[in-house]
Amino acid sequence: MTSSPSAALTARLAALTPQQRALLRAKVLRTRPQERLTPGQFRLWETHHAIGGRPADVVCQAVRLTGATADLDRLAARVEGFVRDHEALRTTFEETGGEVRPVVHEVLPPRLTRSHCATAEEAQARARELAHEPFDLANGPLLRVVLATGPTAQEAWLLVVVHNLVFDAWSFEMLLDALDRDSDEPAPAVLPFSRWAREQAAWVAGDAGRAAAAYWAAVVDAPPPPLPTDRPRSATTARHGHRVAFSLPSGVAAGVAALARREAASAYAGWLAVAWAALEGFGGRADVLLGTFTAGRDLPGAEAAVGYLLNVLPVRLRDPGDGSWAARVRAARTISREGLRHAAYPGELIHVPHRVPAEHPLFDAVFVFDNLGETTRTLQGAAVSTDDVDKGTARYDLTLTVYPGADGVTGWLEYDTELYEEATARRLAELFTAAAGEASREGHR
Incomplete structure (x- = not known):
């Protein structure tokens, strides 16, 4: 007696390793994507291709931690958790039939690497190099983080490089908040970016959006x-x-x-x-x-x-x-x-x-x-200073x-x-x- 197609599929799925199963979920199980890019994202997409992928619209921050020994393993885990919590950082962009569509993956880990930076100049140079590496918008990830030890035990670096298509300055502050949040604190509320995008489109199409359009047209007349x-x-x-x-x-x-x-x-x-x-x-x-x-x-x-x-x-x-x-x-x-x-x-x-x-x-x-x-920040007891590279x-x-x-x-x-x-x-x-x-x-x- 031959097995049914569904039984055969079940057997094949059961034979997958945990790593293979995770890869399959990342490819197949996706949350409902936005139907289209937001106006801001569309401009970024066009600019990215118009200037040959140069990082004009890329967040590039060198975060210096001093005065305490940072637990880089803990920071890495917090970065991964932040990506799991926020769908924008699990988003890639596919172009089919002349249209660009954002796709939210269930799993899309950030690119996390370790390094050592002896000076601020070396940290900034490493961040700059990371920003100039081409971004694969179709496959991602679009977030790159380097966790680097410094010249002493009480100095470390967090280099954050991410394409603006999925991140902005406010998002960067949210990341720093998440890295320092006490593990006993309840997680803050999260608004999925796709929901915000739909709400923005509805607002633009409504009475308030039409009034705003008239106001701005007068400003630039x-x-x-x-x-x-x-x-x-x-x-x-x-x-x-x-x-x-x-x-x-x-x-x-x-x-x-x-x-x-x-x-x-x-x-x-x-x-x-x-x-x-x-x-x-x-x-x-x-x-x-x-x-x-x-x-x-x-x-x-x-x-x-x-x-x-x-x-x-x-x-x-x-x-x-x-x-x-x-x-x-x-x-x-x-x-x-x-x-x-x-x-x-x-x-x-x-x-x-x-x-x-x-x-x-x-x-x-x-x-x-x-x-x-x-506002003065600390992270794991270390003083935080940031530099927009x-x-x-x-x-x-x-x-x-x-x-x-x-x-x-x-x-x-x-x-x-x-x-x-x-x-x-x-x-x-x-x-x-x-x-x-x-x-x-x-x-x-």
Whole structure:
């Protein structure tokens, strides 16, 4: 008597080793994928291929642990657990029939390796090399982590490299939280990225989304010309880049914060006013259109989602009033508050004529105010310091990034080396630091 097909299949499955069974589950048992990429993911996908896979849109962080001996085995297990908890990090992207589809795997381990880094320069170089290794978007994994010992027992490194298609700055902070969570604490709530993506699409299609679309269309109507460059823009770019670093003492940061408080504005609005003044001096126009990063956690529960929720939205600054710092801060405050009401709208859906020949045709300059790392962190009793590693790429023509901290402000101006000379970038960075000094003096009055 011959066995039935189902019995034969059962026998074959029973004969598999545990490793073979896990591989089979990873291939066959998948959660329901998103039907399509989010607008932000689609832009990242297009950019990835347009620039030949260079890591312009790749998170590259060197985390230094000092003052205590880190248990690297425990950290490795926590990273693996974080991947199991968050489907975005088990996602790959397949292209069939001209369409790209995200696929969530039940099992997709991160790439975890061990190393030794004797210096900070060596750690950053290792992270940079890891970022430049091509990403296989179809097969993954898209998360790479190096756990490295340091020159002493009380120093270690955690190098995190992950494609932006599945990760952003908020997700990185969530990872650090998970690595340090007490094992007795209950696991925090998790929002699957696919669910957030469906909720975003529904919000965009609803009344609030339509109102936001109208608001942003008005913001970018009749935009000013792009900022001047040293060399002409072309329709394609390799996005090779470099950074000019700067720092400002705590007194300057305190003065800008005091100026913002005086005008009932946030610290972000104060520094946005500083960036406005610098870009006005650089481009010769009071009407400045730039992009700004928002966390994209506006929809309910989104703060518990890992993935690319980051949103890049326009900021239009065009009326400095009497030119005083108070007037600039008030204008930045008003624009920021109005924009926040519509911040859930994907920036990629804002329909405008191509202002610049780039992957994001609206922006040539972006301002980033990153205060996520302001709080002092420890991990397994070790002090944590993080460094956003310069990958030698440029996400936009110009990106001005400001990191506030207890000891002042650090930051950098990232520029596309096909468009700008280093001397020009340094001049813009100097315009920014000089404007910050002026605003600070006004704030201290």
